[in-house]
Amino acid sequence: MSITRPKGTNDFLPSDTEKWRYVESILRETAAAYGYEELRTPIFESTDLFLRGVGETTDIVNKEMYTFEDKGGRSITLRPEGTASAARAYIEHKMHGLSQPVKLWYTGPMFRYERPQKGRFRQFHQFGLEAFGSDDPALDSEVIAFAFTFYSKLGLKGLSVRLNSVGCPHCRQEHKRKLQEFLRPHLEELCSDCRSRFEKNPLRIFDCKNEKCQSLINGAPTILECLCDECQEHFTKVKAYLTRAGIPYHVDAKLVRGLDYYTKTAFEILLEDIGAQSAICGGGRYDGLIKEIGGNDTCGVGFALGMERVFAAMESQGIEIPAVPKCDVFLIALGDKAKEALFPAAVSLRGKGIKTELDFLGRSLKSQMKTADRLGAKYAVILGEDELAAGKVIFRDMSDAQQDTISLEEITDEVSRRIKQ
RNA sequence: GUGGGUGUGGCGAAGCGGUUAACGCACCGGAUUGUGGCUCCGGCACUCGUGGGUUCAAAUCCCAUCACUCACCCCA
Numbered sequence: 001m002s003i004t005r006p007k008g009t010n011d012f013l014p015s016d017t018e019k020w021r022y023v024e025s026i027l028r029e030t031a032a033a034y035g036y037e038e039l040r041t042p043i044f045e046s047t048d049l050f051l052r053g054v055g056e057t058t059d060i061v062n063k064e065m066y067t068f069e070d071k072g073g074r075s076i077t078l079r080p081e082g083t084a085s086a087a088r089a090y091i092e093h094k095m096h097g098l099s100q101p102v103k104l105w106y107t108g109p110m111f112r113y114e115r116p117q118k119g120r121f122r123q124f125h126q127f128g129l130e131a132f133g134s135d136d137p138a139l140d141s142e143v144i145a146f147a148f149t150f151y152s153k154l155g156l157k158g159l160s161v162r163l164n165s166v167g168c169p170h171c172r173q174e175h176k177r178k179l180q181e182f183l184r185p186h187l188e189e190l191c192s193d194c195r196s197r198f199e200k201n202p203l204r205i206f207d208c209k210n211e212k213c214q215s216l217i218n219g220a221p222t223i224l225e226c227l228c229d230e231c232q233e234h235f236t237k238v239k240a241y242l243t244r245a246g247i248p249y250h251v252d253a254k255l256v257r258g259l260d261y262y263t264k265t266a267f268e269i270l271l272e273d274i275g276a277q278s279a280i281c282g283g284g285r286y287d288g289l290i291k292e293i294g295g296n297d298t299c300g301v302g303f304a305l306g307m308e309r310v311f312a313a314m315e316s317q318g319i320e321i322p323a324v325p326k327c328d329v330f331l332i333a334l335g336d337k338a339k340e341a342l343f344p345a346a347v348s349l350r351g352k353g354i355k356t357e358l359d360f361l362g363r364s365l366k367s368q369m370k371t372a373d374r375l376g377a378k379y380a381v382i383l384g385e386d387e388l389a390a391g392k393v394i395f396r397d398m399s400d401a402q403q404d405t406i407s408l409e410e411i412t413d414e415v416s417r418r419i420k421q
Numbered sequence: 422g423u424g425g426g427u428g429u430g431g432c433g434a435a436g437c438g439g440u441u442a443a444c445g446c447a448c449c450g451g452a453u454u455g456u457g458g459c460u461c462c463g464g465c466a467c468u469c470g471u472g473g474g475u476u477c478a479a480a481u482c483c484c485a486u487c488a489c490u491c492a493c494c495c496c497a
Binding site for chain 2: 004007058059060063064081110112114115116117118119120124125126127128193204207257258259268275276277279280281282283303304305306307308309310332334363364365366367368369370371372373374377380382384385386394396398401403
């Protein structure tokens, strides 16, 4: 029996990693344009960070964390998301002392113990960004605009932004109360899932797939109807900024976020054609988080996108990444003597940054030509018995089959000169 | 945790009870002897996820098991 990788994990082969680098380069470009700087945090953190940061009632904490005790008896958890770590780093490095807002981005693997399916893995990868230290609604809109800019640069189409405000803790308390009041007479008619949601998180009942529950909740007060003046004004401004920037969105009062730390703005961007896991990114404001995990009362807003889902979206929309040439010159040696003569040339050409390949299987000239062709080599250098004796090599242009003879000693200079012209 | 689907060579995919398990792609080699992209020819599977069972006979039927996959829950 051979050993295979754990469930819900992936190997990314060269054809995949090429796409990753491309997408990451666009993300870095966009981050630079928006003024966000890179943050790298550990892949594991103290379990407490997530208990307090993500919230003890969330599914992530209750059933999805990879938690273990290390040899020092500390409870450690592989990070299930990035915001808590970023917030922790903000506090730990006293970034409140920097000019605000502090705008950071990160990317890397996240871990959640779930049954894998399309667009969902146990080790998955997120890119995320966080802006700490300002409650300006323009910053909420900036975060959404960032995602929008990124997707347009990538060429993705058909995205829809769902936007909501989940209010502050006061609005939420008020809403929860009104919602429970509204539903209480029909409590017995709700499905079993929703009956348990009723106490914990009645907002979730809006999401239930059960038609009966849907009809019961139809007409129930939404969070938007319960916003306090401050939250209402904030939401209005967020929408206004988006509209002015020409970013389309639609308000969905039923949008709920699964992590406890969200306040006010909540949004996600959906793309229907990548399966059931259609949320390609999600985020919002979390004004209570930093204080919750032990910092000063500091605002924050951010979002995270799922890399694997971005790739699925690119796949379904047929988005190709720009082709990068894999080989500039293929050195064809016929026989060991020729290979010995060509090997140092390969090393020095590569030292000049020229993509140089040669054969390691003792193949025929014809086969080596085929390989050179397949690699997309622009030139081939051929060294056989006759050339070796004469101290020359054949320099062949693969595109038009023109070839001439150059000196063996000057091969590096000559080839690099011709390639660069 | 719950439910559905699938499991044949590197990949895709026929075969669904009966002699040596199609085909396509990829890969390797060759087409009068040192030259590519097209075409043609040839090569590449002690074997149908694994373990039992039924049968004269199973990749084909049954059971179990594992893996993968999709969906629910929830989320990126």
